[in-house]
Amino acid sequence: MIKYKIFLKVLGTWILCGGVIGGIVGSTTAFLLEANDDLGHIREKNGWLIFLLPLSGLVLGYIYMKYGKVVLDNTLHNTAQLNNLVIDAVNGEKKVPQRMGPIVYLGTFITVFFGGSTGREGAAVQMGGSVAQTIINLFRIGLLDTNILMMSGISAGFGAAFGTPITGAVFGMEMSALGKLKFEALVPCLVASFTGHYITEAAWGVKHEQFIIQTLPELSFITFVKILLVSVLFSLLSITYCQLRHGIETITEKMFKKNHMIRAFVGGFIIVCLYLLVGSQDYNGRGLPMLEQAFKEEVPPFAFFAKLIFTAITLGTGFVGGEAIPLFFMGATLGNTLHSIADLPISFLAALGLIATFCGGANTPITAFLLAMEMFDGKGLEYFFIASLVSYIFSGHHGLWPSQKMYEPKSRLYSVINGETIKNIEKKKKP
Known part of the structure; x- marks a missing residue:
C-alpha cells in the first residue's frame, strides 16, 4: 500500500509540474512566435534596418557579458552557452539560471529584427529550461526528479514551437544523450509537450507553418x-x-x-x-x-x-x-x-x-x-x-550541441568512451 502511495505521489508530481511547465512555456512560446513574425515583417519592409546589425551585436554582447553569467553553488553558469547549458542541466552538471529565458528571448528578437540568420525554437527550448528550473526551485523538487523536469521543459518548448507534441515529448528525452533514452521521463514530457502545444494553438490561436508533400515516388x-x-x-x-x-x-x-x-x-x-x-x-x-x-x-x-x-x-x-x-x-x-x-x-x-x-x-x-x-x-x-x-x-x-553525451557509439570504428561529450570526442580527433 505504501508503494502505491509513493507511486501516485511521484506520478502526480510529474503530471502537475509537467502541466504547469507546459502551460507557461506554451504562452511564452506563443508570444515568441508572434513577436518574431511581426519583427521579421517590419525588417523586410524597412531594409535599412539590416545596416544596424553590427550595432545590435554590441548591445547583444553587452547583455550577455553583463547579465548572462551567473554563479550558483560556486560554479559559473553562462547563458551564452545556450542549448548546451540546458543539456548540462539535464545531465546534472549545471543549472539553468532563471534569467536565461528572458535574455534569450530579447537576444532572439534583436537578432531577427536586425537581420541575423537564425530560427526561433532555440529560444523556446531555453525558455523551457528556465521555466523548468523555476518550478524545480518553487516546489523544491529533489535531485532524482530534477533532470526529468528539465527534459519536460525542453519538450514543452519544442512541441509548442513546431506544433508537434509527440515529437516534442521524445525530443526532450533524446536531445541530451545519444544512445540512451530515459523513458521514466515520458509521462511528464508528454504532459508538458501536449499542454504547451494546446496552449500555443488553441488558447492563443497561433498557426504553424505547413509544408505539403504533393507527390510520393513509387515504392521500388x-x-x-x-x-x-x-x-x-x-x-x-x-x-x-x-x-x-x-x-x-x-x-x-x-x-x-x-x-x-x-x-x-x-x-x-x-x-x-x-x-x-x-x-x-x-x-x-x-x-x-x-x-x-x-x-x-x-x-x-x-x-x-x-x-x-x-x-x-x-x-x-x-x-x-x-x-x-x-x-x-x-x-x-x-x-x-x-x-x-x-x-x-x-x-x-x-x-x-x-x-x-x-x-x-x-x-x-x-x-x-x-x-x-x-x-x-x-x-x-x-x-x-x-x-x-x-x-x-x-x-x-x-x-x-557539443555538450551532448555519447552513450552508444554510432560505429565500432570509433573509440568512444560511454558518456563522452561530442566536444571531448572532437578534441581527441585533433592531432
Whole structure:
C-alpha cells in the first residue's frame, strides 16, 4: 500500500509540474512566435534596418557579458552557452539560471529584427529550461526528479514551437544523450509537450507553418537506393554546417579574447557585407518564403550553401536563435536542387532533405522520424525512417550541441568512451 502511495505521489508530481511547465512555456512560446513574425515583417519592409546589425551585436554582447553569467553553488553558469547549458542541466552538471529565458528571448528578437540568420525554437527550448528550473526551485523538487523536469521543459518548448507534441515529448528525452533514452521521463514530457502545444494553438490561436508533400515516388528498389544516396549527402551537409559554425565560434572567441561585444559586432558587419553581395534578404531571418518555395518550384541551386554561410556566421559570432529552421532551409533547398538529378518529386525531396539534415545535426533519429510523421501527415513513412537512420549514422560524432553525451557509439570504428561529450570526442580527433 505504501508503494502505491509513493507511486501516485511521484506520478502526480510529474503530471502537475509537467502541466504547469507546459502551460507557461506554451504562452511564452506563443508570444515568441508572434513577436518574431511581426519583427521579421517590419525588417523586410524597412531594409535599412539590416545596416544596424553590427550595432545590435554590441548591445547583444553587452547583455550577455553583463547579465548572462551567473554563479550558483560556486560554479559559473553562462547563458551564452545556450542549448548546451540546458543539456548540462539535464545531465546534472549545471543549472539553468532563471534569467536565461528572458535574455534569450530579447537576444532572439534583436537578432531577427536586425537581420541575423537564425530560427526561433532555440529560444523556446531555453525558455523551457528556465521555466523548468523555476518550478524545480518553487516546489523544491529533489535531485532524482530534477533532470526529468528539465527534459519536460525542453519538450514543452519544442512541441509548442513546431506544433508537434509527440515529437516534442521524445525530443526532450533524446536531445541530451545519444544512445540512451530515459523513458521514466515520458509521462511528464508528454504532459508538458501536449499542454504547451494546446496552449500555443488553441488558447492563443497561433498557426504553424505547413509544408505539403504533393507527390510520393513509387515504392521500388531504385527509389530506396536513391534515398540512401541523397540521405548521405544531407548528413554531410549537416556536418559541414556544424563544423563551420563551431569553428567560427572557436576562432572568434580566441581572436577577440571571448569579448562577446566585439565578436557580434564583427559578425554583424560580415552579414551586412554578404547581404550587399547577394542583393536580397532571402538568407536573413528565418527565410521562410524560400523554404516554402522549395516545396513548390525550383529555387537558386546554391541557396542551401548561402543559408549555411549566413547562419554559421550569425550564430558563430554570438548572435542567438534556433538552428532547426535554418537546417530545415538548408536541407529542403538542397533537396530541391537534387530533385532533377535524382529524378524524384520536388516536394518529396525537399521534405526528405528537411528531415534528414535536421537529424544529422541534432543527432535525434527518433525525433526526426516522428517530426516527419507529424509534419507531413504520415506520408512516406518508409522513406523518412530510412533517411533518418542513414543521416544519423553517416553524420558521425558531430552535432549542433557539443555538450551532448555519447552513450552508444554510432560505429565500432570509433573509440568512444560511454558518456563522452561530442566536444571531448572532437578534441581527441585533433592531432
